[in-house]
Amino acid sequence: MSGTRGGGNTMPGGDQEPGRYYVGVDVGTGSVRAALVDQRGILLAFADQPIHKWEPEFNHHEQSSEDIWAACCVVTKKVVQGIDLNRIRGLGFDATCSLVVLDKQFQPLPVNHEGDSHRNIIMWLDHRAVSQVHRINETKHSVLQYVGGVMSVEMQAPKLLWLKENLRETCWDKAGHFFDLPDFLSWKATGVTARSLCSLVCKWTYSAEKGWDDSFWKMIGLEDFVADNYSKIGNQVLPPGVSLGNGLTPEAARDLGLPAGIAVAASLIDAHAGGLGVIGADVRGRGLACEGQPVTSRLAVICGTSSCHMGENPMASIELARDVFHSEHRRSWTGPIPTWKEISKDPIFVPGVWGPYFSAMVPEFWLNEGGQSVTGKLIDHMVQGHAAFPELQAKAAARCQSVYAYLNSHLDLIKKAQPVGFLTVDLHVWPDFHGNRSPLADLTLKGMVTGLKLSQDLDDLAILYLATVQAIAFGTRLIIEAMQAAGHSISTLFLCGGLSKNPLFVQMHADITGMPVVLSQEVESVLVGAAILGACASGDFASVQEAMARMSKVGKVVFPRLEDKRYYDKKYRVFLKLVEHQKEYAEIMKGD
Numbered sequence: 001m002s003g004t005r006g007g008g009n010t011m012p013g014g015d016q017e018p019g020r021y022y023v024g025v026d027v028g029t030g031s032v033r034a035a036l037v038d039q040r041g042i043l044l045a046f047a048d049q050p051i052h053k054w055e056p057e058f059n060h061h062e063q064s065s066e067d068i069w070a071a072c073c074v075v076t077k078k079v080v081q082g083i084d085l086n087r088i089r090g091l092g093f094d095a096t097c098s099l100v101v102l103d104k105q106f107q108p109l110p111v112n113h114e115g116d117s118h119r120n121i122i123m124w125l126d127h128r129a130v131s132q133v134h135r136i137n138e139t140k141h142s143v144l145q146y147v148g149g150v151m152s153v154e155m156q157a158p159k160l161l162w163l164k165e166n167l168r169e170t171c172w173d174k175a176g177h178f179f180d181l182p183d184f185l186s187w188k189a190t191g192v193t194a195r196s197l198c199s200l201v202c203k204w205t206y207s208a209e210k211g212w213d214d215s216f217w218k219m220i221g222l223e224d225f226v227a228d229n230y231s232k233i234g235n236q237v238l239p240p241g242v243s244l245g246n247g248l249t250p251e252a253a254r255d256l257g258l259p260a261g262i263a264v265a266a267s268l269i270d271a272h273a274g275g276l277g278v279i280g281a282d283v284r285g286r287g288l289a290c291e292g293q294p295v296t297s298r299l300a301v302i303c304g305t306s307s308c309h310m311g312e313n314p315m316a317s318i319e320l321a322r323d324v325f326h327s328e329h330r331r332s333w334t335g336p337i338p339t340w341k342e343i344s345k346d347p348i349f350v351p352g353v354w355g356p357y358f359s360a361m362v363p364e365f366w367l368n369e370g371g372q373s374v375t376g377k378l379i380d381h382m383v384q385g386h387a388a389f390p391e392l393q394a395k396a397a398a399r400c401q402s403v404y405a406y407l408n409s410h411l412d413l414i415k416k417a418q419p420v421g422f423l424t425v426d427l428h429v430w431p432d433f434h435g436n437r438s439p440l441a442d443l444t445l446k447g448m449v450t451g452l453k454l455s456q457d458l459d460d461l462a463i464l465y466l467a468t469v470q471a472i473a474f475g476t477r478l479i480i481e482a483m484q485a486a487g488h489s490i491s492t493l494f495l496c497g498g499l500s501k502n503p504l505f506v507q508m509h510a511d512i513t514g515m516p517v518v519l520s521q522e523v524e525s526v527l528v529g530a531a532i533l534g535a536c537a538s539g540d541f542a543s544v545q546e547a548m549a550r551m552s553k554v555g556k557v558v559f560p561r562l563e564d565k566r567y568y569d570k571k572y573r574v575f576l577k578l579v580e581h582q583k584e585y586a587e588i589m590k591g592d
Contacts, residue, residue, distance in 0.1 A: 019038045019039065019087060020038065020039045020087060020089050020538075020540055021036055021037065021038055021039075021044070021083065021087045021088045021089065022036075022037050022038075022039075022088070022089055022090045022091070022092065022531040022532075022534035022535045022538065023035070023036055023037075023076060023079065023080065023088060023090075023091045023092070023258065023531065023534060024037055024091075024092050024093075024094075024273075024527040024528065024529070024530030024531035024532075024533070024534060025072055025075065025076060025091070025092070025093050025094070025185070025530055026093075026094050026095070026270055026273065026526045026527050026530055027051070027068055027071075027072070027093070027094070027095035027096060027181060027182075027185065027270070028095075028096060028270060028304060028305070029053070029096055029123070029124075029125070029304070029305040030050060030051065030053065030305070031048045031049060031050050031051060031071075032048065032049050032051055032068060032071035032072050032074075032075055033046070033047070033048040033049075033075060033524070033527060034046070034047050034048075034072070034075035034076050034078070034079045034527070035047075035079060035524060035527035035528075035530075035531060036079040036080060036083065036088075037527065037528060037531035037551070039535065039540065039550065039551070040550065040551065040553075041277075041521075041522060041528050041531070041532075041550065041551030041552060041553060042522065043522055043524055043527065043528070044079075045078070045079040045080070045081075045083075046079065046524065046527070047074075047075040047078035047079050048075060049071040049074045049075050050071075051063065051064075051067055051068055051071050052064060052067050053123070054112075054119050056112055056113075056114065056119075059126065059127040059128055059130075060112070060126060060128050061122070061123035061125050061126040062111060062112060062119040062121055062122060062123060062126070063098060063119070063121040063123055064108070064118050064119055064120060064121065065100050065102075065108055065120055065121055065181075065184055066108060066118065067118075068095075068121075068181070068185075069185070069188055069255070072185065072256065073255045073256050073257070076256040076257055076258060077256065077257035080257055080258065085258065085259045086259070088258060088259060088262055089262065089263065089534070089535070089538035089540055090243075090262060090263040090264070090265060090531075090533075090534030090535055090536075090537045090538035090540070091189065091248060091256075091258065091262055091263070091264045091265070091534045091537075092241075092264075092265040092267070092268075092273075092529075092530040092531055092532065092533030092534035092535075092536075092537065093182055093185040093186055093189070093264075093265070093267040093268075093530060093533070094182055094267060094268045094269065094270045094272070094273035094526060094529060094530045094533075095180075095181040095182040095184075095185055095267070095269070095270055096123065096124045096181055096269070096270055097124045097154075097156075097180055097181065097182070097199065097202065097203045097269045097270075098121050098122060098123045098124045098180070098181040099111075099121065099122040099156055099159050099160070099178060099179075099180065099181075100120060100121050100177075100178070100179040100180070100181055100184040101120050101121070101122075101163070101171060101175055101177075101178055102120070102175070102176060102177040102178075102179070102184075103174050103175060103176050103177075104174075104175075104176030104177075105176070106176070106177065108120035109170070109171045109174055109175055110167070110170055110171055111163065111167065111171060112167075113166075113167070115170055121181065122159050122163075124154055124306075125154065125305070125306070125373065125374075125377075125434070126154075126159065127153050127154070127434070127435070127443065128159070128162055129153055129158035129159050129161065129162040130153055130443065132157075132158040132159075132161040132162050132165070133151055133152070133153040133155075133157075133158035133443075135161075135220070136151050136157060136158055136161070136220050137150050137151055139216075139219050139220060141213075141215070141216050141219055141220075142213075143205045143207075143213050143216045145349060146205070146207070146354075146355060146356065146357065147205075147354050147355075148349075148350060148351055148352045148353045148354050148355070148438065148439070148441055149351050149352065149441070150352070150441040152354070152437060152441070152443070153435075153443050154373070154437070155203050155204070155205075156178070156180070156203050156204050157204070157205060157220060157222070160178060160222060160233075161220060161221060161222060163175075164221070164222065164224075175232060176232060177193070177232055178232055178233050179195075180195070180196075180199035180200070180203060180204070180269070182196060182198070182199055182267035182268060182269055182270075183195045183196055183199050183234070183267060185267060186244055186264060186265070186266060186267045188252060189244075189248055189249070189252045189256070189264045190244040190245045190246070190247065190248065190249060190252070190264045191245065191249050192244040192245040193234070193236070194234070194236040194237065194238050194244060194266065195233075195234035195236070195237050195238070196237075196238060196239075196240050196266045196267045196268065197237050197238065197239050197240060197266070197359055197360060198240045198266075198267070198268045198269055198272050198360045198361065199267070199269060200233075200234055200237055201357045201358065201359075201360045202269060202272070202354065202355075202357050202360050202367075202369065203269070204233060204234075206234075206237065207358075208357075208358040208359050208360075209358060211237075212225075212226075212230050214226045238266040239266060239359055239363055240265065240266050240267065240268045240272075240276075240360075240361070240533060240544070241265050241266060241532070241533045241536035241537060241544050241547075242265065242266045242536075242537065243263045243264070243265065243537040243538075243539075244264050244265065244266055244537070245264075246261065247260075247261045247262050247263050247264055248260055248261060248262050248264050262538075263534065263537035263538040263539070264534070264537060265533035265534050265536060265537035266533070266537075267533065268361070268529065268530070268533060270302070270304075270526055271302040271308035271310065271369075271371075271526075272308075272310065272360065272361045272367075272529070273526045273527075273529030273530050273532075273533070274300065274302035274308075274310075274496045274497055274525050274526040274529055275300040275302060275308075275310040275361050275362075275529070276361060276362070276528075276529035276532055276533075276544070276548060277496060277520065277522075277525035277526060277527070277528035277529030277532065277551075277552060278300050278494040278495075278496045278518070278520050278525045278529075278552060279295060279298050279300045279310065279312065279362075279494055279548070279552070280295065280362075280545065280548030280549050280552045281494070281518065281520065281552040281553055281554045282549065282552075282553070282554065283492075283518065283554055286518075286554060286557050287557075288491075288492050288516055288518070288557065289491040289492060289516075290491050290492040293491070295312050295362075295365075296311070296312055296313055296488065296489060296490075297489055297490060297491045297492060298311075298312075298490070298491075298492050298493075298494055299311050299480065299483075299490045299492070299493050299494065300493075300494045300495075300496070301476060301493055301494065301495050301496075301497075301509070302495075302496055302497045302525075302526065303375055303376065303472075303495060303496075303497040303498070303499035303500055303505070304375070304376050304497040304498045304499060305374070305375070305376045305377045306371060306372060306373050306374055306375055306376070306377070306437075307371060307372040307375040307472065307475075307476070307497075307499070308369055308370070308371045309353075309369065309370035309371060309438070309476065309479050309480075309483075310361060310367060310368075310369055311367070311368045311369075311370075311483055311488050311490060312361070312362060312365045312366070312367055312368075313347060313348050313356065313365065313366040313367075313368065313487075313488065347366040348366065348368060348483075348486050348487045348488060349486065350368050350370075350439065350482055350483050350486040350488070351439065351441075351482065351486070352438050352439030352440055352441040352482060353368050353369065353370045353438045353439050353479065353482060353483060353486075354368065354369040354370070354371070354438070355367050355368040355369050356368055357369070362544060362545065362548070363543070363544055363545070368483060368488070369438075370437075370438035370439060370479035370482070370483065371437040371438050371479075372431065372436075372437060372438070372472060372475050372476070372479075373432075373434040373435055373436070373437045374431075374433055374434040375431075375472050375499060376498060376499050377434075378431055378433055378434075378447075378468060378472070379404075379465065379468055379469065379472075379499075381433065382429075382464055382465060382468045383403065383404075383407070383461065383464075383465050383468075386456070386460075386461045386464065387456035387461075388456055388457055388458045388460065388461040389403075389461065391458055392406065392407065392458060392461060395458075404465075404502055404504075407461070407462050407465050407504075408502070408503065408504045410458060410459075410462045411423065411462050411463075411465075411466055411504070414459055414462065414463075419561065419564050419567075420466070420504075421466070421470065421508065421511060421564060421567065421568070422564075422567060423463050423466055424451075424463060424466055424467040424470060424571070425567075426451045427449070427450070427451035427452075427463055427464065427467045428448075428449070428450050428451055428467065428471075428571065428574050428575065428578060429447070429448065429449050429464075429467045429468050429470070429471035430445075430447060430448035430449075430471060430575065430578040430579055430582065431447060431468065431471040431472050431474075431475055432445040432446060432447055432579075433446065433447035438479050438482070439478060439479055439482035439483075440579070444586075445579065445582065446582065448578050448579075448582060449464075449467075450578070451467075466504070469502075469504055469505050469508050470508050470512060470571065471575065472505075472508075473505075473508040473509045473511075473512040473513065474512055474571070474572055474575040476493075476509060476512070476513060477512055477513050477572060478575075478576075480513060480515075490515070491515060492515055492516055492517075492518060493509060493510070493513060493515050493516070493517045493518065494517075494518045494520075495509065495517050495518070495519055496519075496520055496523075496525030496526060497525070497526065500519060500523070501523055503558075506519065506558050507558055507561075510558050510559060510560040510561075511560045511561050511564055511565075511568055512568050512571075512572070513560070514560050514562070514565060515560065516557055516558065516559045516560065517557070517558040518554055518556075518557050519554075519555045519556045519557070519558065520552065520553065520554065520555050521553040521554060521555035522553070522555070523555075525552075528551060528552065531551070532544065532547045532548060532551050532552075535547045535551065
C-alpha cells in the first residue's frame with residue numbers, strides 16, 4: 001500500500017476557512033485507491049492497496065468482494081489520518097463493472113466450478129460467456145440498439161445466463177442478489193440495495209425512461225428476474241450522486257474509519273467517474289476549439305487497463321457562464337452559478353458504440369461510450385513478453401525510472417533527427433488481442449503485428465512498444481470517426497487514467513487523432529469524479545453540473561504536431577488494411 005498527503009485548507013483567494021472534504025474511492029482492476037478531496041477538487045491525500053485476481057482458466061477472471069471491501073477500509077483509513085473527521089461531508093464510490101453474486105443472506109456465492117465462494121465476482125474483462133452473448137445477439141431484441149446493435153460479452157446479461165446454465169445448483173439457485181460492483185460498495189456502506197442508474201443502464205439493459213423490458217429477459221431465458229419483479233438485480237434505481245438512505249451505517253463507519261451518518265452517493269462505473277472528473281473543466285484562454293461550445297464537442301477518454309471513450313449528447317449541454325464564473329479566483333458565488341444551456345437534440349445511435357444511455361453519467365445527457373478492451377494491459381503484454389524485457393527492467397531500475405519512462409527516453413535517443421513516431425514506418429500493430437469492443441463490436445478479432453525482424457534488442461522492444469501505443473491511438477481515431485459519422489461533433493480529447501500520465505501515449509493520441517488533448521490539473525481524475533459524487537450527496541452543490549464546474553480543472557494541453565499528419569494518415573490506412581486482411585484470412589480458412 002502507498003499513501004501521500006499534500007495541499008491544505010486555504011480557500012481560493014487566500015481566505016482561511018475550515019475546508020469541506022469528500023472521500024472518493026475507486027476500485028480498479030488491480031487495486032483500490034482512495035483520495036481526500038476538497039471542494040475545489042484538490043487532492044489532499046491519496047492511498048492505494050492491491051487486490052487479488054484469479055484466472056482459474058483462460059478467459060475466466062474472478063475477484064472477491066470481501067477482499068475488495070477490506071482494501072477499501074485500508075485506504076479510507078489511510079487518507080483521513082490526522083484529519084478533523086467533522087469536515088468530511090460525503091463519500092462516493094466508483095468501480096469496474098464486474099458482477100458480484102451474493103446469497104439471500106448477502107453472503108458470497110462461488111462463480112467458479114471449484115465451488116470457492118470467496119471468489120464471488122466475475123470481472124468485467126471475463127470472456128467466459130461467448131456462447132451466451134452470441135445467442136443473445138441472435139435475438140436482435142430492440143434493447144440491443146442501445147448497445148451499438150451488438151451486446152458485448154463484458155456486459156452482465158450473458159454472464160448471468162452463463163451462471164444459470166453452468167452453476168445452477170452451487171450459485172444460481174441460491175442467489176439472492178446480483179450487484180454491479182459499484183452498487184455492491186454503496187450497499188455495503190449504507191445497507192441500501194438501490195442501484196445506480198449508471199450501472200443498470202450501461203451494463204444491464206435498463207432504460208432510464210421505460211425501466212426493465214420483460215420481453216428481453218424472457219426471450220434470453222432469464223425469465224426468473226421478471227417473476228420476482230427484478231428484486232435480485234434492482235427494482236429501485238437512483239441517479240448517480242443522489243444520497244442513499246441514512247448515509248454511512250455505524251458498522252461501515254467503523255470499517256472505513258469515517259463518521260457514521262455522512263452522505264454516501266449512488267455510485268458510478270469507474271470510467272464514468274473519470275468522465276465526470278474531466279469533461280466539465282473550464283478551458284477558457286487555452287486556445288481550444290471547444291471553448292464556448294457545448295460539452296458535446298468534448299470526448300473524455302479514460303485509459304487504464306482498458307480504455308473508454310465518453311461522448312455526451314444533450315437533452316442539455318454544458319456552457320459555462322463565462323462572464324460570471326471565476327471559481328478559481330473567489331471563495332463563493334457572487335453571481336449566477338454556471339448554466340447548462342438547453343438545446344434540443346435526439347439521442348445518437350452509433351453502430352458498434354454503446355449507448356445512447358440517458359443520464360448514465362451526467363444528468364439529462366445521452367451518453368455514447370466507445371471502448372477498447374485492453375490498452376494498458378496490452379502494452380504490458382507486449383513489453384513484458386519481449387526477450388529484452390529483463391535488460392529493460394535492469395536499466396530502468398538503475399536509473400530509478402519506470403520501464404515506460406526509460407522506453408520513452410530510449411526512443412528519443414534512437415530517433416536521431418526524425419520525429420519519434422516515424423520509427424514505426426515499417427512496423428504496424430492491430431491491437432485487438434482481446435477482441436474489439438468498439439466500433440467493430442467483434443470479440444473474435446485477434447491482435448496482429450507486421451514488420452517483425454530477427455533482432456530482439458532494446459531498440460527492437462522500444463519500437464514495438466511505440467507501435468503498440470500508436471495502434472491504441474489509431475483505435476481511438478476509428479471510434480471517433482464512427483461517432484462523427486453518426487452525428488457527434490468532437491474537437492477536443494480529455495484524457496485521464498493511468499496511461500494519461502505517459503507523455504508518449506498522450507502525444508500519440510494528439511498526433512494521430514489530429515485533436516488537442518486536455519489533461520486535468522489533478523491527474524487522479526477518476527478519484528475526483530468519485531469525490532464529486534460524495535459532494536453532490538452532501539448537498540454542498542446544487543447539482544452534479546455545478547460540482548463538476550467547481551471541482552474539475554485543466555492542467556496541461558497537448559497539441560498535435562500537424563506537420564506529421566501525412567505520415568499518420570498513411571499509417572492509419574495500413575491500420576485499416578490489417579483488420580480487412582484479418583477478416584479475409586478468416587474467410588479463406590472457413591472455405592472449402
